[in-house]
Amino acid sequence: MTKKQKRNLKRIIISLSLFLIVLITNLILKYGFNDKFEYGLASAIPSDRIGWLLPFGLYFIIYLYIGHDVLRKSAINISHGQIFDENFLMSVATIGAFGLGLYMGIAGTSENGVITYNNAEGFDEACAVLLFYQVGEWFQSYAAGKSRKSITALMDIRPDYANLKQDDGSVIMVDPVDVMVGSIIVVKPGEKIPLDGIIRIGKSTLDTKALTGESLPLDVEEGMDVISGTVNLTSTIEIETTKDFGESTVSKILDLVENASSHKSKSEAFISKFAKYYTPVVVIAALLLAVIPPLIIGFTGNWNTWTIWIYRALSFLVVSCPCALVISVPMSFFAGLGGASKNGILIKGSIHLERFNNANVFVFDKTGTLTKGNFNVEKIYPSDKEDEILRLAAIAERDSSHPIAKSIVNRYGKEIISDYVLENIAGKGIKGEHNNDVILAGNAKLMELFNIDYLKANETGTIVYVAHNNSFIGYIVIADEIKSEALTTIDYLNSIGARTVMLTGDNENIARHVAEKLHLTEFKAGLLPGNKVEEVDKLLNEKKDNELLCFVGDGINDAPVIMKADIGIAMGGVGSDAAIEASDIVLMHDNLDSLRIAKKIARKTMRIVYENIIFALAVKIIILILSAFGITNMWFAVFGDVGVAVICILNAMRANVKNYGDNSQNSPKESK
Numbered sequence: 001m002t003k004k005q006k007r008n009l010k011r012i013i014i015s016l017s018l019f020l021i022v023l024i025t026n027l028i029l030k031y032g033f034n035d036k037f038e039y040g041l042a043s044a045i046p047s048d049r050i051g052w053l054l055p056f057g058l059y060f061i062i063y064l065y066i067g068h069d070v071l072r073k074s075a076i077n078i079s080h081g082q083i084f085d086e087n088f089l090m091s092v093a094t095i096g097a098f099g100l101g102l103y104m105g106i107a108g109t110s111e112n113g114v115i116t117y118n119n120a121e122g123f124d125e126a127c128a129v130l131l132f133y134q135v136g137e138w139f140q141s142y143a144a145g146k147s148r149k150s151i152t153a154l155m156d157i158r159p160d161y162a163n164l165k166q167d168d169g170s171v172i173m174v175d176p177v178d179v180m181v182g183s184i185i186v187v188k189p190g191e192k193i194p195l196d197g198i199i200r201i202g203k204s205t206l207d208t209k210a211l212t213g214e215s216l217p218l219d220v221e222e223g224m225d226v227i228s229g230t231v232n233l234t235s236t237i238e239i240e241t242t243k244d245f246g247e248s249t250v251s252k253i254l255d256l257v258e259n260a261s262s263h264k265s266k267s268e269a270f271i272s273k274f275a276k277y278y279t280p281v282v283v284i285a286a287l288l289l290a291v292i293p294p295l296i297i298g299f300t301g302n303w304n305t306w307t308i309w310i311y312r313a314l315s316f317l318v319v320s321c322p323c324a325l326v327i328s329v330p331m332s333f334f335a336g337l338g339g340a341s342k343n344g345i346l347i348k349g350s351i352h353l354e355r356f357n358n359a360n361v362f363v364f365d366k367t368g369t370l371t372k373g374n375f376n377v378e379k380i381y382p383s384d385k386e387d388e389i390l391r392l393a394a395i396a397e398r399d400s401s402h403p404i405a406k407s408i409v410n411r412y413g414k415e416i417i418s419d420y421v422l423e424n425i426a427g428k429g430i431k432g433e434h435n436n437d438v439i440l441a442g443n444a445k446l447m448e449l450f451n452i453d454y455l456k457a458n459e460t461g462t463i464v465y466v467a468h469n470n471s472f473i474g475y476i477v478i479a480d481e482i483k484s485e486a487l488t489t490i491d492y493l494n495s496i497g498a499r500t501v502m503l504t505g506d507n508e509n510i511a512r513h514v515a516e517k518l519h520l521t522e523f524k525a526g527l528l529p530g531n532k533v534e535e536v537d538k539l540l541n542e543k544k545d546n547e548l549l550c551f552v553g554d555g556i557n558d559a560p561v562i563m564k565a566d567i568g569i570a571m572g573g574v575g576s577d578a579a580i581e582a583s584d585i586v587l588m589h590d591n592l593d594s595l596r597i598a599k600k601i602a603r604k605t606m607r608i609v610y611e612n613i614i615f616a617l618a619v620k621i622i623i624l625i626l627s628a629f630g631i632t633n634m635w636f637a638v639f640g641d642v643g644v645a646v647i648c649i650l651n652a653m654r655a656n657v658k659n660y661g662d663n664s665q666n667s668p669k670e671s672k
Contacts, residue, residue, distance in 0.1 A: 008138050015066040015131055022058040023124055059123035060098070067094065067130035086321045089279065090133055093317040096310065097126035125635065132642040139646050159194035159228065159250065163187065165238065176228075176245040183241050187232045195228050195241045196248045202237035206230045278322055286313040289628055308630065315627040319620060319640035328612040328648030335656035336605030342657070344588040345598045352567060352584040357602040359567055361549040362493055362595075363536060366504035366514060368554035369571055370592070371480040375407040378461060379477035389474045393466050395420050396430040396441035404462055404478050425449070429464075440467040447472070460513035479510070482517060489592040490518045493599070501539065503532050503561075536564050552595060569595065605655045612648040619644050 067090075074087040162176045165184040176194040179185060184200065187193050193206070203221035208230045217233060220226055226239060228250035245251055290313035294305045333350035340347050347353050367373045380386045394412035397405035399422060409416070420432035420439065428449060429442010440446055447454040447465050454472040457463045461479035465472070493500050502523040504511050511525035524535050540549055551558070551565035559582040562568030570583040571590060587594040623640035626632040632640075 005138065005141055008134070008141070011066070012131070012134055012138060015062060015134070018062050018065070019124075019127055019131055022055070022062060025058070026055045026124070055123055056098075059127050062127050063094070063098070063123075063130060066127065066134055070130060070133065086133075086279075086326070089283070089317050089321045090130060092283075093314045094126040094129050096314045096317075097129070098123060125638075128635065129638050132638050135642060135646070139649050159192045162194040163191075176248075179241055179245065181241055181244055185239050185241060186236060187239060188236050189232055189234055191232055193226055193228050193230050193232060193239065194248075194250075195239070195245060196243045197226060197239040197241040199224050199226060200238050200240050202235055204235040204237050205233045207233055283317070286317045289313040289316055312627055312630050315632065315637040316624060319623045319627055319637040321641045325613065325616050325648075327645055328616065328652050329609055331649055332605055332609045332612060332652040332655060335608075335652045335654070336601055338656040339605075340598060340601050343594065343597050343601070345594055345601070346586040346588060347598070348584050353602050353605060355548055356550070356567055356585065356598065357606040358546075359548040359550045359599075360497060361499045361501070361539065361543055361547055363501045363503060363539060363549060363551045363561075363565065364520075365532070365551075365553040365558050365561075366502055366506065366511070367480060369552055370486045370502060370514065370518060371482050373403075373554075374481050375403045375462070375478050376481050377407055377411040377476055378479045379459060381455075381457065381474050381477075385474050389466050389476060392439050392468055392473060393441045393464060393476060396422065396432045396439050396466075398422075400424075400430070404464065407478055408464065408476060438469055441465070460509050462510075482514065483592055485591060485593040487518050489596045490520060492596045494519060494521070496599070503527055503535055532558070532561050533564060536561050540564070540566075552592075569598075571595075601655065608652055608655055612651055615651075616644050616648055 070087050070090050074091040077087060159176050161173045162179050163171045163186040164174045164179055165171050165186055171186050179195055185195065185197070189204070199220055199222050201222065203219070205217040205219050206226065208218050218230075220237070225242075228245075228248040290306075290310045293309045297305055330350075333353060336353050337347055337350065340353070347356070364370050377390075380389055390408065390412040391414075393408045394414075394416050397408050398416045398418065400406075417434075420434040420437075423431045423433070425431060425442065425446060427445065429440065429446035431446075432439040432441075440450060440452065441464055443463065444454070444456065444465065447467060450467070450470070452465075452467045452470065452472050454465050454467070455475070457465075457475050457477065459477045461477045464476040464478060466474055466476065490500050499522070500520045502511065502515055502518075502520050504514075504523065504525055505527050506514075506525055508525045511523045514520075515523040527535060536549070536551060543549055548566040550567040550569055551561050552569045552571060553562055554571055558570075562570060562582045567585065568583040569585045569587060571587045571592070571594075585598060587598065620640055623632060623636060627637055627640075
């Protein structure tokens with residue numbers, strides 16, 4: 001809770017206490033404590049005509065204490081030409097209630113020829129309206145603060161300084177903005193890494209959970225890239241900066257967070273426009289309610305008729321205040337954005353949250369998105385020659401940086417003979433030769449080039465055939481490892497009626513294998529990077545008007561496609577400028593489960609928005625009608641305004657949670 005919220009809460013508690021004291025005191029003055037409850041302490045006041053003075057004075061002090069800021073805002077807005085807002089409605093209604101109280105205290109009300117002088121009517125209600133309005137405002141502020149805290153928790157990643165190493169070896173503390181690319185900065189244990197760069201001296205462990213949500217620390221060493229916003233835990237390291245502060249990861253993310261609320265949803269825009277016209281209409285309606293019925297009934301010199309209808313009009317004004325709608329709808333989106341941030345999902349504004357709720361075509365890049373991009377040896381044939389096949393293949397692949405070659409070397413895991421002269425045969429594989437000892441490792445074309453009689457493999461994946469001295473030895477099956485959460489996520493999307501499509505540069509067999517394993521509805525194989533843009537264009541042209549297409553990629557090579565899609569989603573893209581700039585949603589965890597959570601957040605948020613709109617309008621319409629016919633009083637009107645607003649705000653806060661559950665516990669129906 002902020003200092004301002006604590007201060008406002010204290011003011012509300014004091015006001016409520018004073019209000020109750022004055023209310024009880026007034027009842028004592030009015031009724032006393034005698035058995036018949038007929039004569040009170042008010043009889044000590046010489047004239048009933050001045051019996052209103054004490055209650056008026058007490059309530060007026062409370063009114064000014066609790067409501068001075070509402071009156072001030074109303075006056076300021078009127079001076080700026082912004083007349084019709086909730087401050088104006090509250091000011092008119094409460095000042096009117098005080099006016100009625102004064103009239104009834106001074107002139108009295110007549111019934112059957114008997115004049116009654118009321119000593120508090122209207123004063124207590126005017127104070128109550130402002131008091132409970134402030135309670136509603138405090139709830140709104142507190143709820144907004146909680147959501148904002150969820151979103152701006154990422155602001156803790158902002159570095160305060162950088163330790164810049166000078167040419168003479170000394171270190172000075174400077175603003176990260178002043179550090180040039182190529183400079184050496186020193187990061188001590190416990191300090192945030194202020195700029196993206198490469199470790200030149202030292203090794204350490206980094207806390208990355210502020211950026212990625214990953215609780216396990218990351219071990220880093222010389223030559224490794226590190227990103228700003230992470231925290232150095234164990235040892236001092238020296239980093240050569242590769243980006244200035246404005247282009248660094250931390251700066252990009254902070255900019256995204258700070259501007260998230262500027263992109264308004266259609267629902268918010270509609271409510272703002274609705275309130276703009278709604279408020280003047282209800283003010284005019286209240287004015288007509290105060291004037292027309294007495295004129296129709298006929299003015300006979302009895303002001304009692306006018307006071308009844310003016311009172312009804314004031315109640316009408318209180319309940320007609322659009323607070324519940326104007327506050328709760330943006331609050332629902334704000335809470336949704338906060339809930340997303342808690343789950344490591346950055347959404348660039350409520351418009352994208354609203355659109356994502358309607359997204360029903362999901363297009364995935366394969367490598368790095370549905371799969372880990374880590375090639376693993378899945379099978380070696382024949383199995384009884386496994387060590388020999390791996391040894392020969394590792395000799396041939398030892399100098400290659402290709403992921404497939406690395407997977408073979410890693411699987412072998414032993415010392416590799418380095419005496420062989422290696423020759424790369426483009427598009428086919430590698431030939432290794434040492435003293436007439438020849439090793440071949442590559443695809444079927446390599447075997448055919450050297451006329452090797454080989455056994456063709458039928459497995460799905462990348463096949464590396466191995467031959468030794470013109471004899472076929474066996475083959476290795478290598479495949480990209482599918483992410484463990486991919487099937488769960490795709491099944492969830494399928495269960496809510498979404499269309500799931502995979503785009504990949506792999507061959508047809510590999511693509512079909514992955515698509516069948518993950519239950520994808522469609523796939524396109526053999527695509528070059530440029531072809532992905534063409535395929536997304538085709539899908540965009542094919543989709544119906546009410547459909548929205550999401551592209552989910554790793555955010556590095558997929559930036560053009562991410563920008564093409566209706567909604568671009570980058571996974572694990574905190575280290576990629578392209579991800580942060582091109583996407584509408586960034587899944588900071590390199591985990592597809594975040595996509596399922598994001599969809600659930602969007603669906604829950606929009607459901608809450610519609611609940612709040614329907615509930616607020618329904619209750620207000622009912623109470624407006626009842627107020628117009630005099631069935632309810634201003635106390636009931638207070639509930640119709642403040643009570644409904646508080647209920648809607650509390651309902652909105654249901655979106656700002658972290659535990660959206662795992663889908664093993666939630667059926668598709670429950671998640672809708």
